[in-house]
Amino acid sequence: AQSVSQHNHHVILSEAASLELGCNYSYGGTVNLFWYVQYPGQHLQLLLKYFSGDPLVKGIKGFEAEFIKSKFSFNLRKPSVQWSDTAEYFCAVNFHSNYQLIWGAGTKLIIKP
Amino acid sequence: DAGVTQSPTHLIKTRGQQVTLRCSPKSGHDTVSWYQQALGQGPQFIFQYYEEEERQRGNFPDRFSGHQFPNYSSELNVNALLLGDSALYLCASSLQGNNSPLHFGNGTRLTVT
Numbered sequence: 001a002q003s004v005s006q007h008n009h010h011v012i013l014s015e016a017a018s019l020e021l022g023c024n025y026s027y028g029g030t031v032n033l034f035w036y037v038q039y040p041g042q043h044l045q046l047l048l049k050y051f052s053g054d055p056l057v058k059g060i061k062g063f064e065a066e067f068i069k070s071k072f073s074f075n076l077r078k079p080s081v082q083w084s085d086t087a088e089y090f091c092a093v094n095f096h097s098n099y100q101l102i103w104g105a106g107t108k109l110i111i112k113p
Numbered sequence: 114d115a116g117v118t119q120s121p122t123h124l125i126k127t128r129g130q131q132v133t134l135r136c137s138p139k140s141g142h143d144t145v146s147w148y149q150q151a152l153g154q155g156p157q158f159i160f161q162y163y164e165e166e167e168r169q170r171g172n173f174p175d176r177f178s179g180h181q182f183p184n185y186s187s188e189l190n191v192n193a194l195l196l197g198d199s200a201l202y203l204c205a206s207s208l209q210g211n212n213s214p215l216h217f218g219n220g221t222r223l224t225v226t
Contacts, residue, residue, distance in 0.1 A: 032212045043219045045217070046214045090155055099169040100158035100161065102158075105154050106154075
């Protein structure tokens with residue numbers, strides 16, 4: 001079955017630290033890739049997406065992600081995190097010709113001021 | 114901003130009862146998807162509606178049904194509630210097409226006792 005896995009359920013960092021959240025998926029065909037973020041008390045919102053082209057995509061608030069097809073990965077990165085980045089981050093994958101998104105379990109990120 | 118609105122925000126039901134959840138999509142969107150999110154997990158796709166028809170369905174029993182109205186709003190109905198149906202139910206709207214980013218509502222928290 002198609003699946004998405006996120007390696008860390010909880011991550012705690014200090015401000016200005018670098019961030020990398022892992023995401024792997026199980027399907028070898030064409031995919032669309034997404035990272036969503038949920039800030040405390042808010043709804044899920046899109047952080048960035050990859051459909052095709054340059055495998056390094058940039059999103060809002062200084063986030064970026066790199067699609068590595070050979071590793072079935074789409075890791076999220078940010079060079080220097082801020083306290084306001086405290087949130088839950090979800091990786092989601094849309095497999096070819098499929099309308100549903102398959103989601104990872106999420107990573108709760110806590111930034112210590 | 115006419116974002117996605119869901120009602121009610123919270124609901125408590127008893128096993129065996131039936132429930133109806135409602136969703137109004139973001140202005141301009143014509144597609145509505147429903148997801149179930151259990152505690153500590155990522156969202157699970159229930160189904161998607163487009164042009165008032167169920168376009169795709171996830172791995173949920175027939176107790177879960179839905180409807181889309183001509184104004185693109187949607188309802189999710191769950192019959193014969195089980196304790197395991199307790200979850201956050203998310204509605205997401207988008208434009209047609211399998212790579213259109215989803216816009217989420219705040220969800221309806223359903224508790225089955």
